[in-house]
Amino acid sequence: MRFARRSTGWKSLRRKSAASTRIRVENFGAVPFMSQEAQIKAPVITIDHAAEHAGQVATIRGWLYNLRESGKLLFPIFRDGTGVMQGVVSVREQPQAFEALKGLTQESSVIVTGxxxxxxxxxxxxxxxxxxxEVVQKVPESSPYPIQLKEHGVDFLLDQRHLWIRTPRQAAILRIRAEAIRAARNYMDSQGYTLTDAPIFTPAACEGTTTLFEVNYIDEQKAYLTQSGQLYVEATAAALGKVYTFGPTFRAEKSKTRRHLTEFWMLEPEAAFAHLADMMDLGEGLVSAMVQSVVKNRARELGAVGRDLSKLEEIAPPFPRxxxxxxxxxxxxxxNPxxxxxxxxxxxxxLLSKEFDKPVIIHRYPAAMKAFYMATDMERPDLSLSFDMIAPEGFGEIIGGGERQSDYDTLVRRxxxxxxxxxxxxWYLDLRRYGSVPHAGFGLGLERTVAWICGTEHIREVIPFPRMLHRVYP
RNA sequence: UCCCCGGUAGCUCAAUGGUAGAGCGUUCGGCUGUUAACCGAAAUGUUGCAGGUUCGAGUCCUGCCCGGGGAGCCA
Structure with missing residues (x-):
């Protein structure tokens, strides 16, 4: 029902857009355009570099974010993906440009020089x-841009996610995500870890079997979307020593909370001959590097999402353990009971995260509550050599990991x-048959980490197209 | 799977069981420094669906559908 209704609306929108394009072409003679000379003279700049061109004539290519009209003055506000900038044009001084912009609809694409x-x-x-x-494409009045500069509901915005990402706040979040990823990869590489990607199609579960996405593979075979690259990264760790995988993982969890996606990205390091303490060190170094890189290189975007920088600036090793x-x-x-x-x-x-200003590491959980591959503490066999890292301010668990079970017989039993x-x-047991060594690793949930860095209410905002329970559109 | 909340105009929301409304957006008009501009006017509805109670249901009852938050589980 919902999809049928949506797709009908979309088709009609497409038809109207096509019609308006034709009208635009017919209007070319009447609509004033800048001269060839002006186009050549003015350098094309992006809004984030506007300050460097103060006093100069420049061209901006983007979209009409908003238009304030005041009689014979117009204040169009443009966005170009790098920022938002106000323009001003008066009918007396620039009648042609004024006519082109007057009454222009939100999100019409434009090229302006001034x-x-x-x-x-x-x-x-x-x-x-x-x-x-120059108006590149005018959004037709008959089907105006659906997202206003007003408040909208979550359901509506998620249905319009392909457009929602145009708003400055969402664009800033996506830039922060990209910076966090770059910083994470740089840090892992700098620590001597090699990226070895794990497969997306897998033959079996590595977490609980209830959250597997089953897919039809070739010739009646069944495969599953990976829940974690961990088992594979254990294999590449035995091949290369220090490795990590970074990619999407899938969990068919029937949970709808602000901390859950069915498709999310995980960075999972694994190192041969490493122990629990090594991974706690690596985890706090990694998280600190991600935060500090975003603070340094994306301060403007953090400001756009309203994040308090002072809290993030404090994030540096050591973390409380x-x-x-x-x-x-x-x-x-x-x-608490x-x-x-x-x-x-x-x-x-x-509750625990509020005791500290930094992420807190909790280690040595009871063995019974951890996955089958987790090693047990020799001094306290009821404990596992595991750890979680909890982000501050209630953003939840961002890292889970620990030392792996390296003994063949114990692993088979588990x-x-x-x-x-x-x-x-x-194949996984082969890793314990042929030169088994102590090894350890963890998984860092990218979206939860970025949600914490951005201070967003819900992790759905920190991935371009969130996949959630009951939502695979757009 | 369970618990709680919700579904009314394109959007955000009002509406003691008694004529379905406002703001924004759209259309028309006004305004030379606006700041989600402002001022005036107009158009816009299968109140999620199906039953039921009632003289009368957006409102009460039953069932279903859809969404949100949370639990469990997890990153």
């Missing part, structure tokens, strides 16, 4: 005094206890 001037009354401090304006045992005591002291052996839910994570299909894990 003098860049410092202007305290303009948002951003600079404005363009327009000499010439407490054992699960101590975490339970902290919770109980705070009046958690008992030893319970896993921590969202409330508990939030696979059977977990009721996993043993035959699908033969």
């Amino acid at each position: 003098k860049i001037q410092a202007e305290p009354r303009a948002p951003g401090g600079y404005e363009i005094q327009i000499h010439a304006a 407490i054992t699960y045992d101590d975490a339970v005591k902290v919770l109980q002291k705070a009046g 958690t008992k030893w052996g319970d896993d921590f839910g969202g409330d508990e994570e939030t 696979i059977r206890e977990s009721k996993l299909p043993e035959e699908a894990f033969q």
Whole structure:
């Protein structure tokens, strides 16, 4: 129903757009365009570099973000993906440009040329005094741009995600995500880790079997979308030493919360001969590098999303580390009913994270609550050599990992206890047959990390096209 | 799977069981420094769907559909 209704509307929109394009062509003679001379003279600039061109004539190519009209003065506001800039044009001085822009609809694509001037009354401090304006495509009045400069509901915005990403806040978030990814990869590479990508199609589960996406593979075979690259990165760690994988992972969890996506990106390092403490060090170094790189290179975007930089500037190693045992005591002291052996839910994570200004590492969880591949603590066999990193301010778990079970017999027993299909894990057991070594790693959830860095309410905003329970459109 | 909240104009939301409304957007008009501009006017509705109660249902009842938040599980 919903999809049928949406696609009908979309088709009619396409038809109208096509018609308006024809009208635009017919109007070419009447609509004033800048001269060839002006086009050649004015350099094309992006709005983020406008300040460097103050006092000069320049061309901006973008979209009409908003238009304020005041009689014979127009204040069009343009966006070009790098920022937003106000223009000004008067009918007396530039009648042709005025006519081209007057009444122009939101998100019409435009090319404008004019003098860049410092202007305290303009948002951003600079404005363009327009000499010439070319409308590339006018959004038809009959089907105006659906996203207004007003509040909208979540459902509506997610249906319009392909357009929602045009708003300055969303564009800033996507730039921060890109910077976080670059910083993460740079850091891993600088630590001697080699990127070895894991497959997306897998023959079996590596987390719980209930959250698997099953797909039809070739010739009646079944395959599953990966829940984690971890098992594969263990294999490449035995081949190359220090490795990581970074890519999308898929979990068919029936959970709709602000912290969940069915498709999310994970960075998973794995190192041979590494132990729990090594991975805690690596994790805090990685997270710190991501945060500091965003603070340094995307301060403007952090400002656009309203993030308080002072909290992020403090993020540097060492992070507080407490054992699960101590975490339970902290919770109980705070009046939380958690008992030893319970896993921590969202409330508990939030409570613990509020005790610290930095991400907090909780290590050595009870073995019973961790995955089959997790190593046990020799000194306390009831504990696993595992750790989680909880982001501050209630943004939840951003890292989970630890030392792996390297003993063949123990691993086989754990696979059977977990009721996993043993035959699908033969290749994985080979890693314990041929030169098994202690090794450790973790998975960092990109979207949760970026959501924390941006301070967004929901992780759906930090991925271009979120996939969630009940939502695979657009 | 369970619990809570919601579905009214393109959007955000009002509307004691008694004529379905406002703001924004759109259209028309006005305004030479606007700041989600402002002022005046106009058009815009299968109140999610199907039943039921009632003289009368957007409102109450039942079922279903869709969405949001959370639990469980996880990054």
